[in-house]
Amino acid sequence: MKNRITRAEAKAFRDRWSMVSAEELMELRSTPFLQKFHQLAALMISAEQLGWNKKLAAEEAEVRDRWNRLRRAVQAEIKDDLEMIPAKWRKKEIKRR
Numbered sequence: 001m002k003n004r005i006t007r008a009e010a011k012a013f014r015d016r017w018s019m020v021s022a023e024e025l026m027e028l029r030s031t032p033f034l035q036k037f038h039q040l041a042a043l044m045i046s047a048e049q050l051g052w053n054k055k056l057a058a059e060e061a062e063v064r065d066r067w068n069r070l071r072r073a074v075q076a077e078i079k080d081d082l083e084m085i086p087a088k089w090r091k092k093e094i095k096r097r
Contacts, residue, residue, distance in 0.1 A: 005013070047053055
């Protein structure tokens with residue numbers, strides 16, 4: 001079995017897949033919105049039937065908690081940094097959500 005490919009073979013391989021990628025992109029761009037919507041709906045139904053929604057919801061909650069912890073940590077750090085700047089130099093306070 002041949003282990004290595006030549007430079008020309010590698011270029012031909014890359015060129016073929018570039019053409020495939022371009023064709024796929026044209027096809028996706030020309031697909032009507034309604035067809036894309038039906039495809040998405042079918043995927044969502046499949047996910048529900050396979051029981052993936054529950055697992056995804058649990059993971060989603062975990063990710064949301066991580067982002068909230070990060071946001072609180074960054075906001076605390078920003079607040080500490082602002083307190084070090086004299087009030088007359090501050091342009092405006094950061095609004096809290």
